[in-house]
Amino acid sequence: MVNFNGNIVENEAFLPLNNRGYAYGDALFETVRSVHGKLLFWEDHYFRLMASMRIMRMEIPMNFTLEFLEAQILRTLESNKLLKQSARVKLTVHRIGAGLYLPHTNDVEFVISVKPLELDFYLLNSDDYEVDLFKDYYVSPSLLSALKTNNKALNVVGSIFANENKLDNCLLLNTNKQVVEALNGNVFLVNGNVIKTPPIEDGCLKGIMRKQIIELIKTIPDYTLDEASISPFELQKADEIFISNVIVGIQPVTKYRKKLFKQEVSKDLLEKLNVSIRLG
Template sequence: MINFNEQILESDAKLSINSRGFNYGDALFETIKTSYGKLLFWEDHYFRLMASMRIMRMEIPMNFTMEFLEEQIQKTLDANQLQQASARVKLMVQRQQGGLYLPNKNSVDFIITTQAVPDDFYVLKDDFYEVDLFKDYYVSPTLLSTLKTNNKAINVVGSIYAKENNLHNCLLLNTNKHVIEALNGNVFVVKDKVIKTPPMADGCLKGVMRKQLIDIVKKMPEYELVEASISPFELQKADEIFITNVIVGIQPVTKYRKKTFKNEVSKMLLQKLNVKIRLSSSN
């Protein structure tokens, strides 16, 4: 079952051929993890969506409050019997159909879909995980690159490249040849007591899990959090590399080219992340 503009419809409901999300990628989305009906980091997702809609010049409906959208997500979870499980929720907002590149209007539709996921909290993924650079295409370091839009051609082609080369993931570069993110999440590099992640100015996604980990690390006096450009040369000198998103949490990288990595910092941060979630759930 899906939720289209407050209506619960069968999952095979047809999307209009004139959908602007389909025709022009004129859409934004949030991927949210829920655990037994609890929306993890919902406030951060909501404010990112609102900021993204403003950047895309979409009209924000008067009823698009945090409470309204959460109610619609809960309604969709309930329709799919996922209130007592963990789930991946996709909340997509697209400009209403009409026009060509220039839309006829800036009002929006929303669509909510759900899918069960196995883990209630985040668990350490310590299996072999190899990555390499994807250098066929580059990301422009602009504000639009930081948004979660339906324009994901580089992620699709990069994912196919990774599969063809027996890789678990690839790291994307911007036009300045700086490492900005993975195909499905933000990237962090650990060297000694410095934990480094690319800045928004380099064109990386404004990740919700990225924000959680930055907040956690900044409260740890033994580590320094640095938001700065990362060159490919730094990867082979790192002690650890890990990838973050709200569904997996933290994915440690075990191999990049000939270099293998530890996961001590990843493991420690994952524990702190789960504690943060438990504390927020009990409030």
Template structure:
């Protein structure tokens, strides 16, 4: 069961061909992890969603506050029997039907759906995780490229490319040929005591987990966090590469081309992330 504008209903009775998210990608989404009914990093998710809606000139309803959406998420979890488990929650916001490229209204609707997750805490996987560059298409850096919109064709085609080449993921490049992010998360590159991640100005997603890890790393005196462009040449010179997203937390990269990597920093950060998760 899903939550459509505050009403719990069947998943098959909501979308049609006039839905602007379907027809034009006129839509935003937030993917959130919950643990036994607790919404992780909820404030960060909420404010990113509100900022993104403003950028897309969507009308934010007066009642669309943190308390309202939190209650709707918890109601959806309860209906689906997920208050005593961990879950993936997806909030999709789309402009209401009407118009072609030019909408007839800026009013919005929302859908909340949920799926169970196996892991309650963030864990480091020891399975092989090989990546390569995806160079068929490039990200054009702009404010829009930092948003979680429904325009994810590059990520879809890149994921197909990864599967065809027996890769677990790919790293994307922007039009300046800098490494921007992975297909499903932000990228961090470690060399010595310096941990680097791409700046938002390079076009990477304004990731919620990226934000948490930046705060964690900045609190560790032994390491220096730098938001700076990453060249493809740096990847093979690095000691460690890891990918971050809200659901997985941290995914260490074990291999890029002929180079294998350690996961020392990933294991350190995952411990601190789980502590932060419990306190959030």
């Protein structure tokens, strides 16, 4: 069951072929982790969505309040019997109406879909996790590159490349040949007690988990945060590399080309992240 504009409907095709999210990628989405009906980092997701809609010049409905959208997500979870376990929630907002590149209206509709997750909290995945650079195409740094839109062709092609080369993930470069993010999350490098991550200006996604980790690092005297550009040459010099997103939390990288990495800081941050969620 999915939630289409506040109506719970069957999980089947109900959007027209001229839907602008399908036809032009004229849509935004938020992937939210729900734990027993609690939406983790919901305020951050909501305000990112509102800011993104303004950038995309979408008309924000008067009823699109924090409370309204949360209630709609909870309704969807309840209709799928997922209020008492963990779930992955996808909230998509697309512009409606006719038109080609130029829409006839800036009004929007929303769709909420949910899927069950096995784990209630974030656990460290210590299995082998190998990455490499994806250099066929590049991220063009701009205000749009920080948004979660339906324009994910680069991520799709990169994921196929990773699968063909038996990699677990790939790191993306921007047009200045700087490392900006992974295919499915933000990237962090650890050197000693310094944890480095690319700035938003380099073209990386304005990730919700990225924000949580940055705020967490700032509270820990043992670590220093550095938001600065990362060159590919820095990858093999790092003590650790990890990837973040709201579904897995922190995913340590164990291998980049011939370099093997530790997981000590990743483990420490993940433990502290779980504690902050329990206390929050």
